[in-house]
Amino acid sequence: MTLRLYDTATRSVRDFVPMTPGQVGIYLCGLTVQSPPHIGHLRSAVNYDVLRRWLLHVGLDVTLIRNVTDVDDKILVKAVQQNQPYWAIAYANRLLLDRDYRALNVLPPTYEPLATGHITEMHDLIKVLIERGHAYPAESGNGDVYFDVLSYPEYGALSGQKPEDMRGSDVAERDKRDQRDFALWKSVKPTEPEDAYWSSPWGRGRPGWHIECSAMARRYLGDEFDIHGGGLDLTFPHHENEIAQSKAAGLGFARYWVHHALLNLGEAKMSKSLGNVIDLESVGRDGIRPVEMRYYLAAPHYRSRIDFTAEALGEAAVAYRRIEGFVQRAVEVVGQGRPKAVPPAFAEAMNDDLNTSAGLAIVHDTVREGNTALAAGDEPAIRGALTAVRAMLGVLGLDPLDPAWGGGEGGNDLKPVVDSLVALALEQRAQARARKDWAAADSVRDQLKNAGIQVEDTPTGPRWTVGEH
Structure with a gap:
């Protein structure tokens, strides 16, 4: 069965056909590292890690690019508030992010480019947009460069909005041709750190958020690639602007847009700016292991909103422990074995827009069959259930026998x-x-x-x- 994915651009579930047979290129919008990560961020990492593992399982060669935005308005605000170099704040938070990714058994990306390492590529893309009439330096001559939204007729197609219904920013009219135009290059500001700027054909400045991703995706995946991923909250304006500037520059860009739903705390999404965040360390203090957190994040369908509660997290932990208990008991009887192909029903669920919820239902059904076999002492049936369960859990990054689950950072030394x-x-x-x-x-x-x-x-x-x- 062919993998089918929901494509935000077409608002439909489509057969996924790689642009190059046997190879898949994925660009995942990573984090802006102005603060330590929280579990809402980690949902994104887990969801796309499951997609990547499934593509690998079916025999595809996957190149996954997950960027890090290490210069941005929010980081610079923090730098001024804390009287620290912006790059020190970004680096410290990136280390915390890497720690949490490892703890949750998220495979490292093929490449993880930093925005600050790709200024030249951004300049090249901005020059093309200016030459094609889709971008312009600010009329005041202050060094800002803007994308001309009205020059791109398809603007708003991804998010389903129309330019005439959009509100512009509060930037003075003299700086823009239209209030809906967005910044590609931002000039030096006296209120920001002096070392957060680079030379450019338009004057010293720094990149806008959106141009960063277009330039890095092009650098590592080419003018056109298979899948662009990210959270639903990035659909507008970030991804809408990426599409506009990339296609206006003549690039094919992403062929599928795959967005995951958010993790909410109360009535609002978990957000650093709102201050309603829970991190991996805090749930660990409540007795939840990283593998159980991964189970909690992977169990719902990636397009289903998660309304976080401690009770639901605890129930997920108990559910995973049931699976883990079966694996441990079965190994005592028949040994670890070697995981084989996943059951057809599990493959069908995963090919149906990565339906992990249905997939885990099959895992639990197989565990029940395995427990029955354990009670009867039926070793062939025990072995069959164990290898099937481990194969399915391997796709989900949840195999209890995976060395990654040795106890987290330093856990293998303490075990x-x-x-x-x-x-x-x-x-x-x-x-x-x-x-x-x-x-x-x-x-x-x-x-x-x-x-x-x-x-x-x-x-x-x-x-x-x-x-x-």
């Missing part, structure tokens, strides 16, 4: 220590049981439970897992 300490406690419990000191044995088990370790007695001896605190 042998934890194993040894739990083994010592279980040995003390076994000795207490042997001498029929049931109170001591129960005390050891209770202490482990309080530490988040669940102990289950099996015919082959006690088995422990990380459970609820």
